[in-house]
Amino acid sequence: MKAERAKLKRLQRLEKIRAIAKQTAASEAARAEGTYAQLSALAERTGQLAADYAARTDIHDGADLRAMGGFAAGLQGVRAATQADAARAQAIADKRQIELAAAERRRAAVEERAEAQARQIAAKGQYASFAGRSSAQSRFGTESA
16 A cells, blocks of 8 residues: 555656646746747838838839839848848747647646556555455344345
């Protein structure tokens, strides 16, 4: 019985460790999702700026047109780089979500094992108390026929 209780305590400690690992995975997943959202918004805003500058009609001569075209092209380059960064951030965020799900599965598995161990200990305790009453009744001749 002592070994079973030690096993239960060990499983409960392991469950706490797995819960902490799950919390860490959740915070990393949230941080990755936040980074992805920021980069996506930045890419969209940069693309909008490039489109706004490209659509301007207040250009007076060829030099202004050339400068505006170069600036808009530069903004499109920044947008493309930001979109690539956002795609990498999305892949990282997806990976972190997978890691979070795995951490939850590991924690839940240990929780189930601990609950099963606790049920097993409780069942043995109930059996022992029942067996003790039954033998006491038969010793004193109070057993019902």
